[in-house]
Ligand code: SRM
Ligand SMILES: Cc1cc2nc3c(=O)[nH]c(=O)nc-3n(C[C@H](O)[C@H](O)[C@H](O)COP(=O)(O)OP(=O)(O)OC[C@H]3O[C@@H](n4cnc5c(N)ncnc54)[C@H](O)[C@@H]3O)c2cc1C
């Protein structure tokens with residue numbers, strides 16, 4: 011004879027158990043299934059997509075009427091069980107009793123309601139079943155106001171769902187950050203920021219005092235006096251096991267219905283299953299362990315040995331576009347260690363918690379691709395000591411070394427976009443390489459990939475490396491310095507994209523690994539910021555190398571050199587006299603004519619700098635910036651004014667250019683030369699920017715070098731008038747300022763981005779003008795003499811205290 | 825116990841910067857970090873005598889302006905591959921004033 015199996019609760023756990031039973035032994039039981047909800051088993055997890063409108067109820071039904079009918083299940087839906095008569099083995103609903111041989115209690119949980127005034131007002135709902143979901147859908151019309159109390163998993167899914175339907179949603183959370191049970195504060199912060207971007211207001215540390223309203227909910231009042239108007243309030247502050255029936259029946263109940271490893275209660279005929287149970291002191295709120303219970307209970311009921319062993323659970327928040335993963339345990343405890351990875355630029359945060367040699371918890375935000383892999387490590391409890399150094403980078407780096415750094419690129423489909431500027435996809439690059447383009451330059455020429463801003467160069471090279479294999483040797487692009495994993499190019503891009511306007515903001519938001527940066531990144535950041543935000547950013551003197559901080563070149567003995575500007579290499583007797591006077595007055599040991607057509611006063615003491623500057627200022631001279639990553643000199647030749655071969659006023663143009671460009675900061679030093687004819691007496695063709703005057707106009711060439719490397723310039727454009735030459739040069743300078751990496755001279759940068767791209771920018775009249783305009787905007791701030799400014803505070807240049815006089819020492823010491 | 829000498833107001837030293845104090849046996853650089861700690865050490869790099877007070881201060885380290893050696897401000901020890909050390913002196917802040925240990929006045933290791 012078939013046994014009579016009665017099940018109370020047609021939820022996710024019992025549904026799974028029935029599937030196992032019917033699969034293993036279709037004829038073992040006559041099943042009666044009670045459910046308080048007027049429906050059978052559906053996927054409760056998916057209520058959130060139903061709420062947000064991404065799914066319909068019909069799509070989330072697990073077992074429909076047909077399923078139950080085929081298995082002969084007596085469905086008593088909408089018929090809550092009100093009593094269990096253990097002595098006679100009968101359960102009762104209001105419709106009468108049903109006898110059982112075996113009874114399964116799978117009543118799930120009941121939402122916990124805050125015991126505040128107004129909690130029973132119409133318009134206050136929990137988030138547990140389809141009715142609650144429907145109430146929220148009905149209320150969440152565009153413009154309606156909804157308040158969600160509780161910033162945990164459920165509350166946030168409710169909030170996001172209603173927000174997706176156009177409601178104005180406020181989340182009130184008691185704790186300091188959202189989802190504090192699954193997330194640590196850093197991940198909570200990222201989550202809050204993402205929700206706020208969707209228009210959801212988040213109020214943390216908010217304690218609800220009362221729900222206000224007369225016939226219906228109208229507002230929520232907090233302890234701190236804040237009120238939020240509300241057409242609907244969803245309370246999602248927690249759940250507790252639904253144990254009322256079990257309690258009344260005198261079964262052993264702690265926080266939940268107590269069950270053994272076999273899911274048996276203290277009554278051998280009665281079993282517990284799902285969120286309503288307590289197993290070895292533990293409660294359950296996620297489905298994964300419940301499914302394990304269902305399997306064990308099915309086996310138990312069918313007389314097979316099985317034991318329930320709780321497994322670790324992992325959480326993902328089901329809000330489209332929010333990537334969050336948390337698993338295991340991450341409470342602070344002695345003996346636990348953290349490994350943290352941040353990439354705030356991408357909104358990525360990962361934290362692993364280690365105890366001894368095991369991984370016991372993981373929190374990930376923004377990039378959860380490796381979640382499953384970490385989760386597996388947590389579940390197996392394997393020794394991760396050997397992987398520790400690279401553990402946080404996930405499976406791609408497992409084993410202590412990069413398994414294949416190209417894997418991520420290899421995994422991209424052919425249509426994945428590599429170069430954003432030119433819309434070049436991976437497939438196009440692979441094709442170009444197959445067609446014979448084996449160098450970066452060639453790929454650029456054929457596809458235009460990385461031919462614009464150049465920031466995708468690394469990716470393009472990886473695609474090439476994949477296609478060419480060992481034959482390809484990419485140009486290295488290491489991170490800026492040991493303080494960050496970002497390259498210079500990425501940092502520049504992120505500063506602009508994220509409107510970062512101070513060094514601390516960059517370090518915070520881009521996840522600097524050191525607290526104050528280093529001598530290598532700080533000057534670079536200072537330059538990038540002042541270049542991108544001339545009006546908002548204040549130059550940080552302490553982030554400059556000594557020469558730029560002191561506006562003079564430091565010498566090997568700690569003295570300084572002073573080089574006043576001599577515009578275009580032209581001077582006057584008055585200037586020469588002032589220089590001579592200063593040299594004598596400050597006992598300058600060496601006066602030298604420089605290779606840059608001006609005069610250098612070498613060996614000046616630091617404390618004399620303000621005074622010598624003042625004297626030179628008084629004679630109308632300004633700093634020559636012989637020390638700066640900025641405009642140095644514009645060398646000229648005599649040109650048409652005196653020279654028998656001169657075609658244009660090269661001296662005059664040089665002076666004008668120097669007056670246009672002086673004071674500007676550039677990625678590295680910038681030197682110009684203007685020659686009056688192709689004989690090139692000003693050596694213009696080995697400068698960063700050189701002008702050769704010809705009968706028909708001006709040949710502007712760029713990217714020369716005559717220092718550590720020697721290289722001839724290449725023609726950028728030829729223009730007819732002096733005004734055009736000035737505009738083209740201002741524009742090119744700005745292009746260099748905005749795009750080059752710190753400390754790269756023009757020729758290095760041009761080699762990276764390609765002269766063709768630079769030319770295209772300068773030849774296009776609109777782009778050229780916009781660049782020249784931006785340069786002029788910046789110059790409105792920076793075309794000033796630093797000497798005049800600094801000389802005003804001579805005290806800053808002297809020792810702060812002088813303890814070399816015995817009297818002072820005695821006086822000061824106590 | 826050594827005595828301390830009041831040398832300057834804290835704000836006379838720029839954050840992430842240094843000022844120099846003259847003593848009979850050479851200059852002492854007094855550094856102020858981003859988080860307002862003060863450190864003092866001889867203003868002479870053991871490499872080639874660079875003025876450490878002119879270096880870039882980052883965290884509790886300074887990079888020599890001449891050839892880029894890095895020193896820990898608390899210990900005076902050269903970092904990384906370089907070896908060498910700079911004599912340090914006790915310094916502290918009291919009521920917005922910077923106090924420097926008078927040990928800086930005593931004879932230094934040559
Ligand atoms: C004073 C001067 C030599 C002279 O007595 O003529 C000079 C002096 C120095 N040069 Fe120069 N360079 C001087 C013209 C040049 C020139 C010629 C020119 O400008 O026409 C070059 C080759 C052109 C070029 O720059 O490509 C030149 C290529 C360099 C380089 C190599 C740069 C490169 O990228 O290859 C350095 C090293 C550096 O910058 O890293 C350098 C660095 C220096 C420094 C700043 C070294 C330093 O860091 O302390 C020297 C500073 C001395 C001082 O205290 O004043 N100097 N230097 C010249 C100053 C010109 C001026 O009026 O401003
Ligand atoms: C909106 C939402 C999203 C969720 N998201 C996730 C998620 O992403 N991941 C995850 O792991 N978990 C999630 N959960 C939790 C998961 O849904 C539950 O852990 C799971 O449904 C519990 O299964 P159960 O069978 O124990 O209880 P339930 O599925 O709640 O089923 C219990 C059933 O018993 C009925 N019942 C109660 N008392 C009686 C009675 N006296 N007589 C008759 N019937 C009764 C109830 O009406 C109910 O239908 C979510 C829950 C909700 C509400």
Ligand code: SF4
Pocket residue numbers: 647648649650653654655656657660685686687688689690691692
């Ligand atoms: S290059 Fe020759 S012609 Fe031209 S200006 Fe110089 S000297 Fe005169």
Ligand code: FES
Pocket residue numbers: 869870871872873874888889890891892893
């Ligand atoms: S003198 Fe300090 S590093 Fe050379």
